Amino acid sequence: MPDVETRTRAADAASEAPALALRDVGVVFGAEANRPVLANISLDVREGEFLSIVGPSGCGKTTLLRLLAGLMKPTTGDVLFEGKRVDGPSRARAIVFQDYANALLPWRTVAGNIALPLERAGLSKPEREARVAALVAKMGLDAAANRYPAQLSGGMQQRVQIARCLAQKPRVMLMDEPFGALDALTRQTLQDELLALAAEQRVTTVFITHDLEEAIYLGDRVIALAANPGRVVETIDVGLPKPRNQLTTREDPAFLARRHRLFGLLQGH
Amino acid sequence: MTKLSRGAALPLFILAVWELSSRLGVMTYESLSYPSAIAAAGWAALLDGSILESTWETCQSALLGLALGAVVGVALGAVVGLSRLASRAAGPTFDALRAIPSVALMPLGLLLFGWGLAMEVVVVAYACCWPIMIATSAAVRGVEPRLLEVADALEMSFAARLRKIVLPAAFARIGVGVRVALGIALVVAVTIEIAVNPRGLGYALVLAQQSLRPDVMFAQILWLALIGFALNALLSTVDGGARGEGSGA
Numbered sequence: 001m002p003d004v005e006t007r008t009r010a011a012d013a014a015s016e017a018p019a020l021a022l023r024d025v026g027v028v029f030g031a032e033a034n035r036p037v038l039a040n041i042s043l044d045v046r047e048g049e050f051l052s053i054v055g056p057s058g059c060g061k062t063t064l065l066r067l068l069a070g071l072m073k074p075t076t077g078d079v080l081f082e083g084k085r086v087d088g089p090s091r092a093r094a095i096v097f098q099d100y101a102n103a104l105l106p107w108r109t110v111a112g113n114i115a116l117p118l119e120r121a122g123l124s125k126p127e128r129e130a131r132v133a134a135l136v137a138k139m140g141l142d143a144a145a146n147r148y149p150a151q152l153s154g155g156m157q158q159r160v161q162i163a164r165c166l167a168q169k170p171r172v173m174l175m176d177e178p179f180g181a182l183d184a185l186t187r188q189t190l191q192d193e194l195l196a197l198a199a200e201q202r203v204t205t206v207f208i209t210h211d212l213e214e215a216i217y218l219g220d221r222v223i224a225l226a227a228n229p230g231r232v233v234e235t236i237d238v239g240l241p242k243p244r245n246q247l248t249t250r251e252d253p254a255f256l257a258r259r260h261r262l263f264g265l266l267q268g269h
Numbered sequence: 270m271t272k273l274s275r276g277a278a279l280p281l282f283i284l285a286v287w288e289l290s291s292r293l294g295v296m297t298y299e300s301l302s303y304p305s306a307i308a309a310a311g312w313a314a315l316l317d318g319s320i321l322e323s324t325w326e327t328c329q330s331a332l333l334g335l336a337l338g339a340v341v342g343v344a345l346g347a348v349v350g351l352s353r354l355a356s357r358a359a360g361p362t363f364d365a366l367r368a369i370p371s372v373a374l375m376p377l378g379l380l381l382f383g384w385g386l387a388m389e390v391v392v393v394a395y396a397c398c399w400p401i402m403i404a405t406s407a408a409v410r411g412v413e414p415r416l417l418e419v420a421d422a423l424e425m426s427f428a429a430r431l432r433k434i435v436l437p438a439a440f441a442r443i444g445v446g447v448r449v450a451l452g453i454a455l456v457v458a459v460t461i462e463i464a465v466n467p468r469g470l471g472y473a474l475v476l477a478q479q480s481l482r483p484d485v486m487f488a489q490i491l492w493l494a495l496i497g498f499a500l501n502a503l504l505s506t507v508d509g510g511a512r513g514e515g516s517g518a
C-alpha cells in the first residue's frame with residue numbers, strides 16, 4: 001500500500017512540476033563575488049527527457065551538474081527535484097562522474113562495484129546477485145565481471161560506472177562528460193547503448209558534454225552555456241527522429257542546421 | 270606449444286648444455302658445479318633438514334621484523350598523516366633517518382643486541398617501517414574525494430561509509446606499502462646473515478661458499494628465489510584488494 005501511495009504522490013508531483021529545475025541560480029566560489037561561476041541560470045528538465053548541456057570548458061558545466069545532484073548548494077536561487085527543494089544528494093538522482101578511474105572502488109571487482117548501491121536496499125543475496133548479473137549482461141561486461149577496475153580499459157570502466165548508477169534505479173541520471181576521454185569508436189558505441197538504455201528505463205537524463213555533435217545526437221533538447229559568468233545562451237529543440245542512427249542522423253540536414261547554429265553561438269559568445 | 274612451455278625452452282636448453290658440457294668433460298666449472306649436482310645437493314639439504322632450519326631462522330627474522338616495522342610504520346604514518354603539525358615538525362627528521370641505508374645499522378645493531386634474532390629483527394624492522402609509514406600517511410591523509418562523493422550520492426550512513434569506503438581505501442594503500450616492505454625484509458635479513466649474523470640462509474650461503482660447495486650454494490640461491498616468490502604470493506592473497514590501487518586510465 002505505501003508503495004502505491006508514494007508512486008501516486010510522485011506522479012502527482014511530476015504532472016505539476018518538471019523533474020528538475022534551476023530557479024535563478026547563481027554560484028560564487030569563496031570571496032570572488034565579482035566573478036560568479038554561474039549567474040541567473042533558470043532551466044527545467046522534463047520528466048523522461050534527455051537533455052544535453054554544452055559549453056566551453058570552464059563555463060561551469062560540472063558545477064551545474066553538482067548542483068542538480070545535491071553535492072553542492074547554490075549561492076543564490078533554488079534547485080528543485082520533482083517540485084521539492086534539493087538539500088543534499090539522493091539515491092533517486094544518480095551521478096556518472098567524468099573521472100571514472102577515481103569513481104570506482106579499486107578494491108572491488110566489477111560485480112562488487114555494481115552491487116554497491118544494492119547492499120542496503122534490503123535485498124536478499126540471491127536477488128542482489130541476480131540484479132548484478134542482469135546489469136553485467138546488459139552493459140556487456142560478462143567477461144570482466146570478476147576483474148578489478150584497474151584491469152579494464154577506460155570504456156569498460158565507464159560502463160561499470162553507468163551500470164552502478166542503473167543499479168540504484170534512479171529517476172534521474174546526471175552525466176558529466178562521461179565519454180570525453182574515450183576513443184571515437186568506443187564513444188559511438190556507448191552513445192547508442194546509452195540512448196537505448198535511457199529509452200528503455202524511461203529515466204530522465206542530463207548529459208554534459210563539450211562536444212556539439214554529441215549533444216545534438218543524444219539530446220531531445222540542447223542547452224548551450226557561455227562562460228564568465230556561466231549562463232544559458234540558447235535552448236534548442238533537437239526534433240530529430242528516434243531511434244537515432246550514427247550515419248543517417250548525423251547526415252540529416254536538420255542535424256547539420258542545429259550544429260551550425262550552436263557552433264555559431266559558442267564561437268561568437 | 271603453450272606459452273609456458275615456450276617460455277621454458279630456453280632455460281631447459283641452457284641447463285642441458287651446462288650439464289652435458291661438464292659431464293662430457295668439454296669444460297669443467299669448478300666454482301659453478303652443474304645442474305644435476307645442484308639438484309642432488311638441494312635434495313640432500315631438504316632431507317637432512319638443514320635448509321629447512323635455516324629457512325625457518327631467516328623467515329622468522331624477516332617476518333618478525335616486518336611485523337615490528339609495520340606496527341611502527343603504521344603508527345608513525347597515522348600521526349604524520351593526521352597532524353599537519355607533526356608532519357612539519359617530524360618530517361625532516363624522518364627524511365634524514367630514512368636516508369640511512371639499513372645495512373649501515375648492522376654494526377650498531379650488533380653492538381646493542383649482540384648476535385642472534387633480536388639484532389636482525391630490529392634492523393629489518395628499521396628498513397621496513399619507512400615504506401609502510403609513507404603508505405599509511407598517504408592513506409590516512411586522503412581517501413579519494415570522488416569515492417566519498419559516491420558514498421554521498423548513495424546516501425550511505427556514517428558506518429557504511431567507514432566500512433565500505435574509508436577503511437578499505439586505507440587498507441589497500443597500506444597493503445601496497447607492506448608488500449614493498451616484504452621484499453625489503455627478506456633482502457635485509459639475508460644480507461645481515463651474510464655480513465655479520467651467524468644464522469639463517471645467509472649464513473648457510475657463506476658456509477657453502479667457504480667449504481667450496483658451489484652445488485649447495487646454488488641450491489640455496491634457488492631456494493631463496495622460491496621463498497621470495499611464495500611470500501609474495503601469500504601476501505597477494507591476504508590483501509588481494511591492493512591490486513586495484515592506482516588509476517587504470
Ligand SMILES: Nc1ncnc2c1ncn2[C@@H]1O[C@H](COP(=O)(O)OP(=O)(O)O)[C@@H](O)[C@H]1O
Pocket residue numbers: 029030037055056057058059060061062063064
Ligand atoms: N571548488 C571550487 N573552488 C573554486 N573554483 C572552482 C571550484 N570548482 C570549480 N571552480 C571554478 O569554476 C569554474 C567552472 O568550473 P567547472 O564547473 O568545473 O567548469 P566545466 O565543467 O564547464 O569545465 C572554473 O573557472 C573553475 O576554476
Ligand SMILES: [Mg+2]
Pocket residue numbers: 061062063098176
Ligand atoms: Mg567539467
